[in-house]
Amino acid sequence: MDNKNTTPLIISGVFFAVLESLIFTLWYKSNYNTTFFLLNQDWFNSNLFQYLTIVSATTILFLSMTIYLILTRRFKVNALADKKLKGLLDSREMFLKLYESAPVAYLLVSPEGRVHFPNKAALRLLGVKANELEKKPFVDFLDESDREHAQVLIGRATGGSGVSDEEMQIVRPNGEKRWVLLSIFPLKAWIGKGKNGLINLIDITKQKKVDKVKTEFVSLASHQLRTPLSAVKWYAELLVQGDVGELSPAQLRYVQKMQDGNERMIELVNTLLSVSRMELGTLVVDKKKVEAREIVSSVLEELNSQISERKQKVTLNIDQNLPLIDTDSKLFRIVVQNLISNASKYTHPEGQITVSLQKVQENLVFAVVDTGIGIPADEQEKVFTKFFRSSNATKGSVDGVGLGLYIVKQVMEVLGGSVSFKSEEGSGTTFTATLPI
Amino acid sequence: MNKILLIEDDKDLAEALEIKLKKADFEVTIAYNGEDGGKIAFSDKPDAIILDLILPGGKDGIDLLKEIRADDWGKNVPILILTNMDDIKHISLAVEHKSNDYIVKSDTTLDEIVVRLKDRMHI
Numbered sequence A: 001m002d003n004k005n006t007t008p009l010i011i012s013g014v015f016f017a018v019l020e021s022l023i024f025t026l027w028y029k030s031n032y033n034t035t036f037f038l039l040n041q042d043w044f045n046s047n048l049f050q051y052l053t054i055v056s057a058t059t060i061l062f063l064s065m066t067i068y069l070i071l072t073r074r075f076k077v078n079a080l081a082d083k084k085l086k087g088l089l090d091s092r093e094m095f096l097k098l099y100e101s102a103p104v105a106y107l108l109v110s111p112e113g114r115v116h117f118p119n120k121a122a123l124r125l126l127g128v129k130a131n132e133l134e135k136k137p138f139v140d141f142l143d144e145s146d147r148e149h150a151q152v153l154i155g156r157a158t159g160g161s162g163v164s165d166e167e168m169q170i171v172r173p174n175g176e177k178r179w180v181l182l183s184i185f186p187l188k189a190w191i192g193k194g195k196n197g198l199i200n201l202i203d204i205t206k207q208k209k210v211d212k213v214k215t216e217f218v219s220l221a222s223h224q225l226r227t228p229l230s231a232v233k234w235y236a237e238l239l240v241q242g243d244v245g246e247l248s249p250a251q252l253r254y255v256q257k258m259q260d261g262n263e264r265m266i267e268l269v270n271t272l273l274s275v276s277r278m279e280l281g282t283l284v285v286d287k288k289k290v291e292a293r294e295i296v297s298s299v300l301e302e303l304n305s306q307i308s309e310r311k312q313k314v315t316l317n318i319d320q321n322l323p324l325i326d327t328d329s330k331l332f333r334i335v336v337q338n339l340i341s342n343a344s345k346y347t348h349p350e351g352q353i354t355v356s357l358q359k360v361q362e363n364l365v366f367a368v369v370d371t372g373i374g375i376p377a378d379e380q381e382k383v384f385t386k387f388f389r390s391s392n393a394t395k396g397s398v399d400g401v402g403l404g405l406y407i408v409k410q411v412m413e414v415l416g417g418s419v420s421f422k423s424e425e426g427s428g429t430t431f432t433a434t435l436p437i
Numbered sequence B: 001m002n003k004i005l006l007i008e009d010d011k012d013l014a015e016a017l018e019i020k021l022k023k024a025d026f027e028v029t030i031a032y033n034g035e036d037g038g039k040i041a042f043s044d045k046p047d048a049i050i051l052d053l054i055l056p057g058g059k060d061g062i063d064l065l066k067e068i069r070a071d072d073w074g075k076n077v078p079i080l081i082l083t084n085m086d087d088i089k090h091i092s093l094a095v096e097h098k099s100n101d102y103i104v105k106s107d108t109t110l111d112e113i114v115v116r117l118k119d120r121m122h123i
Helices: A003-032 A047-101 A120-126 A144-158 A205-240 A249-280 A292-302 A304-309 A329-345 A377-382 A391-395 A404-414 B011-023 B034-044 B061-069 B088-096 B110-121
Strands: A105-109 A163-171 A177-188 A195-203 A288-290 A313-318 A325-327 A352-360 A363-370 A418-424 A428-436 B002-007 B026-031 B048-051 B079-083 B101-104
Touching (some): A105 A177, A144 A163, A177 A205, A249 A404, A288 A292, A292 A304, A292 A313, A292 A329, A304 A329, A325 A329, A329 A352, A377 A418, A404 A428, B011 B110, B048 B110, B088 B101
Parallel strands (some): B002 B048
8 A cells, every 4th residue: 555545544634633623622712711721720620621631532533533544445455456466476377377388389589589488389399308498599499591580580579570470490409390480579578688579489391291292283283184185185286287197077077176175174274273373372473564455355366266156246445545564464364364255155146245455543444244144143252262153054054164263363363453243144244353553 | 407306205295296397397306214315415416405394214304404504515505395394493494594495285286386496496
């Protein structure tokens, strides 16, 4: 209990005692009209004696009450303080238990980068005992190639700026390496002066291995599937072009059908590989200044036979003064190709397709409007999910695997743009891809 | 007649391409692995090399590319990588070691390969 709490009580106690004495003195004077200090009178029977007795008794009463109030208050405050202290001790104990037994590795580093208070998970991850770690430089437990960078990060974190999710390799005393995600949170000094860092290490060795296996599988599958497809492609080409002798018209037609089937298979393998790369994050974006109009023209040329065969009418609405856009032409081409090809596939023969390319504020807006079968309203939220095929498309036996729009969405996100659509079943669909210029 | 060294481990693919190259008036030698490819390259000194990346034996396409580019004769010989590996790692390695072209087999017709070969050989 501090002075601030007792001082008003003491002051008020003394104040009331003095006030009471003054009031009683005035009353006494007005009633007995006598002079104090008349020592020749019988002292014990004198009015003065009665007066002093009453004043003393009431003063003692007031002062006792004040002391009582002060003491009771002090006890209450002491009890509260005890309760608070217990709460703090409980929280501290709970925190220490959590810290000690957390499945994630935690340790503290001083501004010089020395380790303090490693928890059990940190000892397990680093493969050491507590005394082998305490006060040792943290970077000593990292792969040599990561040490310099880690020291910079520790300096940054103990200077006040946090560091998160830096991939590094730690090296255990037995030489085993583990991949970790390193984060450092600045902390008020627990040790010495200045700031310390709370290091958090997450073991990602398993994920790294899985990623590697997946990447290798994708690479292997790409090679293994494409080799026989290449053989069919090239031998069919030799046959169709008569490089190994003339074919009869029927033979030629059948070989061409094999060629078409093989091309579809190659496209499917390429699509699956693109999806895997996107999911693995290994799709590389190579941005350059690109003429979007040229990409659209070349895709339309490529799809010309498909569109003409279905006797569809294509209307172009392309801004002739479009600026160059900073994007990856191969990836943007995938978007354009998928959206126009879909419009043709899902629009009835003799239907209408409008392709537009416009600058709207600081964006390039590419839109494809068709008069096709549309997408049922209750299926629209799934349009950009993997392997989605609308029920009316499946019923209509339109070829497809349901990856095109998934890829379009992923690619647009990688390019920093977006894609949206409006559709009405039986009337048509509009897809709009927007890219910042 | 221009001499072409085709280093390709898949015999079917090598045969199809050989037919097309001969039709285009090239003299074609085929090596089915990296070791043989290297030996033939340095002994025959062809006018251009078509090189697969994944090859059996101890030497793959990138090893051979490095070896040939390190040689005086090999510095300027057109080398076209012909592979089905189209991941960024392989493409980057091929570019880093100065291949003249990078062709993905399943995406390219034989006619296109001949056109690109002639283009790289300036004929």
